[in-house]
Structures are given as C-alpha cells and as structure tokens.
Amino acid sequence: MPPTIPKFNSIFAGLRTKDERDELLRIIAELKKSSFQSHAIDIEKIIKDTPFEKFATELKELSSDSAKLMSLSETLSALSILELDIVFQPTQEAVIKISEWIKKNVGTNVLVDFQHDQELIGGARIIFQGRSREFALLDAIDTLFKEKSEKVLKELKA
Amino acid sequence: MSFTALGVLGVNVLLLIAFAYFSFTFLKKLLRSRDEVEIEKKEAEKVGQEILSKARSEGYGLVQQATKKASEIITQTEVIGKGVGQEIKTKLDAFATQGMQGLDHTAQEFMHSYGQMAEDAQKSYVKILESANEQVTSDVRNAISEFQKTAKDEISRYQSLTDQRVEEWHIKAQQEIETYKKAAFEKIDKSIYQVLSLVAKELIGKTLNLEDHQKLVVQALEDAKKEGFFKP
Numbered sequence: 001m002p003p004t005i006p007k008f009n010s011i012f013a014g015l016r017t018k019d020e021r022d023e024l025l026r027i028i029a030e031l032k033k034s035s036f037q038s039h040a041i042d043i044e045k046i047i048k049d050t051p052f053e054k055f056a057t058e059l060k061e062l063s064s065d066s067a068k069l070m071s072l073s074e075t076l077s078a079l080s081i082l083e084l085d086i087v088f089q090p091t092q093e094a095v096i097k098i099s100e101w102i103k104k105n106v107g108t109n110v111l112v113d114f115q116h117d118q119e120l121i122g123g124a125r126i127i128f129q130g131r132s133r134e135f136a137l138l139d140a141i142d143t144l145f146k147e148k149s150e151k152v153l154k155e156l157k158a
Numbered sequence: 159m160s161f162t163a164l165g166v167l168g169v170n171v172l173l174l175i176a177f178a179y180f181s182f183t184f185l186k187k188l189l190r191s192r193d194e195v196e197i198e199k200k201e202a203e204k205v206g207q208e209i210l211s212k213a214r215s216e217g218y219g220l221v222q223q224a225t226k227k228a229s230e231i232i233t234q235t236e237v238i239g240k241g242v243g244q245e246i247k248t249k250l251d252a253f254a255t256q257g258m259q260g261l262d263h264t265a266q267e268f269m270h271s272y273g274q275m276a277e278d279a280q281k282s283y284v285k286i287l288e289s290a291n292e293q294v295t296s297d298v299r300n301a302i303s304e305f306q307k308t309a310k311d312e313i314s315r316y317q318s319l320t321d322q323r324v325e326e327w328h329i330k331a332q333q334e335i336e337t338y339k340k341a342a343f344e345k346i347d348k349s350i351y352q353v354l355s356l357v358a359k360e361l362i363g364k365t366l367n368l369e370d371h372q373k374l375v376v377q378a379l380e381d382a383k384k385e386g387f388f389k390p
Binding site: 084086087088090091094097098101102105106107121122123124126128129131133135136137141142145149 | 351354358371374377379381387388390
C-alpha cells in the first residue's frame, strides 16, 4: 500500500484492521460532507474515541481539500483485506502482532479482519482474495482421527 | 414341517390312494367273473333241464304212441287168436320197459355230461379267477413298483431342491449377516470416533489459554504461507 499522500504515512502505518479502515472512511466521509458546509466542523468531536485522535492536525489540514479526501478514500477502499476467523477475542497486543506478521509476509497494503467463530476451537480460518482455507485445530483433530482412526480404534479394542 | 417331511407325507398318501384303487379294481373284476360264471352255470342248468324234460316228454310220447298202435293192432288181430295177442302184448310190454330203460340210461348220461360240464365250468371259473388274480396282482405290483420309483424320484428331487434352497438360504443369510456386521462395526467405529473427537475438542478447547490461541493463529498463518496460500 504505497500511500498517495506522503504526509499521512503515519496514519496508514498505524492502520491494521478493516474496522479501523472503515472508521477512517467514515471520518473522511464526514470531512467531505463538511467541506460543502459554511460553518467550521468540529474534527475533535468526530475523531474522539477513535484510533485517529492523535492525527487531529493532519486530518484538519485534509478536511479543506476535497480532492485529497477523495483520493485518500479511494486508496483506503482499495486496500486488501485478509479475514481471520478465530475463536478468541484478540487483545490489542495480538492484533498488533498478527497485523505486523501480515504486513511483513503478505503485503503492506493488507489489513486484517477478525471474525469470531466458536466452532474452530483453535487456529484460524483464513479468507483472502476469494479463497478460503482452514488452519484450525478442529481440522487438525479431524485429520488426525481420519488418518489414525484405525490405529486409535485398534488401541481401544485391544 | 420341512420340505422333505411334506414330500414323504404326500408320497404316502398317493401310495395309499393307488393301493385302494387297484384293490377296488381287483374286487370289481373278481365279483364280475363270479357273477358271469353263476349266470352261465344257471343257463346251462336250465338248458339241461329243458333238454331232459323234452327228451322224457318225447320218450313218453313215443311209448304211448307205440302202445296205442299196438292196441290197435291187437284189436285188429283179435281174430287171429287170443294166444297170439297175449304174446304180442307181452312183447310190447317188454319193448316199453326196454324203451323206458333206454330213456333212463340217456337221462343218466345226460346228467353225467351235465356234471362234467359243471365241473369244467367250475375249473374254467377257477382258472379265470386265478388268471385274473395273477393279472391284477401283476398289474398292482407293476403299478406299485412304478409308483415307488416315481415317488423315490420325487423324494430325491424334493430332497435335492430342499438342499439347494437351504444352501442358498444359508449363503444369503451369511451375506446378510456379514453386511450387517460390517455396517454395525462401521457405525460403532464412527460413534467411537465421534465421541473421541468431541472429547478431544472439548478438552483442547478448554485447556488452551489466550497465548496458546495467538500462537495457533500465527502458526496457521505460517502454514498458509508455506502452502503458498497468499501467492496470487
């Protein structure tokens, strides 16, 4: 994901998940809307309690340039999403760790989208670019039993 | 009741019916022969009586006619003399006596012939009876023999058929048992597998902590990378 607006590299660098991307798109939409209004917009209020509070200055500068807003919005929308179905609620630490791994090994323009699936037990189901693959503990157990069922049953019957 | 027992029972019933039929035929034939001989005997007796009666009647007629003729001759020849007449009368009496004796002799011969005929008829009757008896016996024996052979063949056929069916049933039953056993074992294996799988999942799911889960996710991503999952 090469940012088209170098000034906002820091914003992109901190972007890890699809939820964050969607939140940023929402903010940009608000900013675009305000550019057509006569009264000044309260950016602090819009970004309050979001991961983008610390980027208030950059966002204020951007709010006056609708073309840049449009460009940023398109860039954000074009980012790749890697969906990870997992059984636990990830901590911030886990989000950072997994996101870094993805940016390093899959691509810098790839965001992660965590989905909760209780049936997985452990591991993850990965959905990326229209493909899906389970690397879950459930599958590992099933595979183990399918491959070793004869041996397991033999041991049980002995 | 087995197929063999049913077959034997059926054969026995058929044998009994055959025996009753031939017995009835034999008795019918026997009674008919006896009746015929009796009728023949009575007819011969009747004919004999008629012949005898006719012969006697004719004999007496001849004697009376001769006596009458003689009386006329005597009357006509009275003129010849009383002595001659007496002599002729004596001779005529002798002739009449001789005629009667001849008739008796004839009657006796006829009775003898009749007795001989009756004896021959009796012998013939006995011979017919013996012949009929032998014929019927032979027929019955042949029929029974033939029937026994047929019955034996039938029993053998039934036995063979029964054996074949029992064998087929046995094979089919074994196949069904094997199929059922296989299905049952598969079902048991599947159930055991499901139980084990469920237990394993439950145990693993409960024993994993957050750190383990995070490691598993990263491991999943590593595995996906190794498989080339992220390559376009």
